[in-house]
Amino acid sequence: MKTFNIGGVHPHDNKQFSAHQPITECPLPKQAIIPLVQHIGAPAQAVVKEGDKVKVGELLAKAGGFVSANICSPVSGTVTKIGDWTDAWGAPGQAVYIDVQGDEWLPEIDRTPDLIRSCTLEPKAIIDKISAAGIVGLGGACFPTHVKLMPPPGKKAEVLIVNGVECEPYLTCDHQLMLEHGEEIIIGIEILKRALGVDRAIIGIENNKKDAIEHMEKLAHTKLGISVQPLKLKYPQGGEKQLIDACIGRQVPSGALPIEVGAVVDNVATIYAVYEAVQKNKPLISRVMTVTGKQVAKPGNYMVRFGTPVDEVIALAGGVPAGTGKIIGGGPMMGRAMDHTEGMPANKRLSGLLFLPEAESIRPEEDNCIRCGKCVQACPMGLEPYLLQRLSELEMWDECEKHDVMDCIDCGCCVFTCPAHRRLLDGIRPAKAKVGAILRERAAAQAAEKK
């Protein structure tokens, strides 16, 4: 069984709470809040105005640049407001508010459960459909999918790697999706193979989801060029670079994209969305969210329309458990702790809600670094986290750059493993921001000089 080669840690996977809970439809909300930033890149530009009647699937906001994504209406009703909105972490933005009336869908959307297997569209037509549907990577990064499908000139994709790893502890949405919608995912893979012009696809799944491995193997069995690669359990295997290394043994160089080694990586949830968009004309308007935690009454996997307040999803799972210290959007390794839940809607970015009891919520006090080097052993990028944190503290940005701070993928392995409870990433993140800004400035200056 394969895995990636450098570093990694073994957190307890804690998936037992919500694993194998069937995907349950979450009821429609009374009011939907649809943020205009649900992806990496430029915010989407609203194309509706107050008072407009919209149907499910109608375009609400169009992509605001090359790296950006459309946002389609997840509900039917009346647009009541387009205005300021603050997310659960205090970041300001814009959102479309819709009063929900009924559940009226655009007529071209096929809502039947029938599988549509054949796809004879040209690659360009497939990519256009994916782009129109506003599909972004649902594994966490939310990078617009259509951009990944258009390699820069001179680069050619050789293999599609399907991310079914779900290495974040607690989360089970991708696992359950593979079990319930495996066939759709296989069709989605064939569509993407067609769009990319590749003849090989590898589905990477970690060994703690044996039933998903078996299920997908059975489905892929008769398909030419699609194989399942079982992977040894190790975090952060779902990281793009780590997964490519694990599946095909190629390492994406520093600063480069996967296409550099001929790979394109897409998450299973993203591929399910591709199936729905291309075969059923259904844009990305909902996703599976895992609601879980040791004390959650009804942990489970819920199919939630975007815009639904998370409070309503939480209510389905039995409410906020007593003694909750932290509510995390996403998993415990890379998820973000929410200050509050009011006014926070489900969106493309939110793969789950995790409730941690108070005792697990407070970070222990830091001790002196004992120079054990465990962070160096754990770093999947081969960096020296102890050193980067120190250099950041001293504001030695050029040294940070020399020590490859920009390669850090934010996975949290160093902090997870540190016996002295050092908050290494608290220092490394600002260094990444600072060095990133310096690099952009330098590139701009160089471009100006050339002119």
Added chain:
Amino acid sequence: MAHFITSPAPHAHSGDSVRRNMLLVILALMPAYVVSVMEFGWGALITAAISVCACVLTEWVISRFLLKEQKQTIGDLSAVLTGLLLAFNLPSGIDWWIVLIGAVVAIGVGKMTFGGLGQNPFNPALVGRVFLLISFPAQMTTWPVAKGFETAYLDAETGATPLYYLKHIMKSGDTSFVDQLPALKDAFFGVMGGSLGEVSAAALILGGLILICCRVITWHIPVSIIATVALFSWIATPAGMEPQTFVGYELLTGGLMLGAFFMATDYVTSPMSAWGKIIFGIGIGFIMMVIRTWGNYPEGMSFAILIMNACVPLLNKIRPQRFGEKRK
């Protein structure tokens, strides 16, 4: 509006702690300590007790009264470990006040002057030991003979260590001393003279394996030290001795196993990256063999480790292999 606790990711931790690591090292030293007590009796118990208590007390006094720290660090057990390691490096029959001086120097000079745990460039226990070796050469090289549980503390029978004979054989080429060496089997299990905790290679290797299995240390430092010493002594075998016998004695006597598994692997004073650790280990093995072969001291493990400790900042310039650097 209900507010919840926020902090940057990650929100999970391995559960590892400084204290857990120190405790595991202390536990891994216990097999060797049991052998010491069986060989040297009361001397082993008293010396270790004085050393540990004095180290902990020194750290507490300095941090409480000199540095006026709010937070006391003796709970992390690193002072206990330093005390135990210092005792392991002393002859079991040594006077109690010498142990006391060693402990004060180890913690006071070796550790706290630099700012406590994590800041010291040199292994504190070895700073204490070498200070004593230079200050009290006679007492520090008076070795009680291992002859089962000994109730006498100070007046135990003494004798030379195998390394003394080995040195003599190497210098004079007189192989008649070979008869004075313990059988290799005895050297392996620790039925011979030497410092309190260094005698039983078997127990020390067992402890070292425990540490590697519990992921407290990695294999790089011990393996590179042992391999270097084996290779060096194979080449430097004196005439009249079988190379494998000579290699066996070099590996199993003196402070080699204690140093390789427990002293050189000290987190604070060893390099961070895998290649740094390997070079560090090779350096220790090489310097130690140079001292054993040509130096005035019969044993050079402490000096070798201290010299390589000084090279650690340099060795930390060796980067670990970055992702995407070599393969495509």
